[in-house]
Amino acid sequence: MIFEEVHKKILNALEDQDLRNGSYIGTKFEIINRREAIKRHTYIEEWANETRKNKEYAIENIDDLILKFKENFEKNGGHFHYAKNGDEMKNIVLKIIGEGKTVVKSKSLVGEEIELRQFLESKGIRVYETDLGEFLVQLTNGKPAHMVTPAVNMTEGRAKSVLEKNLKVELSDVTSMVLAVRKFMREKFLNADVGMVGANALSAETGSIVFVTNEGNGALTSTIPKKLIVITSIEKIYPKLNDAIKASIVQTVYDGFKKTSYIHIINGPSREDIGPEELHIVIMDNNRKSARETFLKETLYCIKCGSCQLSCPVFQVIDGAWGDIYTAAIGIPWTAITGSKEKAKALSFFCLECGRCREVCPMKINIPELIRKIKSI
């Protein structure tokens, strides 16, 4: 049954000309960005190789590193929480937020993985996605098409009509869209009770959190509300702060390093008048530890830069329609770990085994081989 569902979703996407145009233009533009960023940052391949080694070490020593992170994070004044799975994480986060509150949130794949926003909204919490692409995904009740650029498949025309309908304004071009969202969000930032961000990397040595945003929304989300929650997963841990920063920069460059990229480091709650007085981190496993014992282990070295998705010929045509919460290329092994193995298997049959994803992966993950093995789960 699942195979038929996956097949139908893909056929529907093929008939959606607007989505196909969006995918074609969006991926083409992002691939150029990525190629130029790698050319500009000549050191990045060496850093990527280092990051792969650090990941191998971290995944082997994950329990010790998380313990060390916890000790240092608590020493810095933060509250540490550990969730075995999505249900635990959702309940921990709900309890920290409290009833009837308003949350401003920056993009988080872990949040998407467990449909955290939808859960919180069902409990009466008002949640605003502050990343422009993710905000469009929220307004359309959709799912992110790509790991880093969630609305990569949305044409300008579609985005304009979604924003006009929801913000009740008339818009002319991209600048007017950005300004309208900025105006709408400013008020949300100023009145939110809680800020929520994801993490690109964690440093066990210092108990620090590193995260990158492309629009400056992360800075406002993490500094205006008095309470801040960081949601992340266990494979983001690195031994040292230097390793965590390097991994975040590798991820950002392989994602096209936009001029508006900001790298944030959080070392604890604010000690000044500005910034969050209360800082929480919730770190989730969700089958990652058990995946270490299987052929899926290599997936955990992924830094979620999204390069493999952009280079995938299937993604270039129908993008997010080939996948579940994680889409295309490495999204298939991620689905097998964090979601339904049956669904991952059904999705795996649409891989062409062309190997383009493997060629562009900074972590040199053999993605086609992982997908091939998923076919015989």
Ligand code: SF4
């Ligand atoms: S091998 Fe499969 S996942 Fe990788 S780029 Fe080709 S079609 Fe996409």
Ligand code: SF4
């Ligand atoms: S598998 Fe490689 S290319 Fe794909 S998102 Fe992960 S690190 Fe990036």
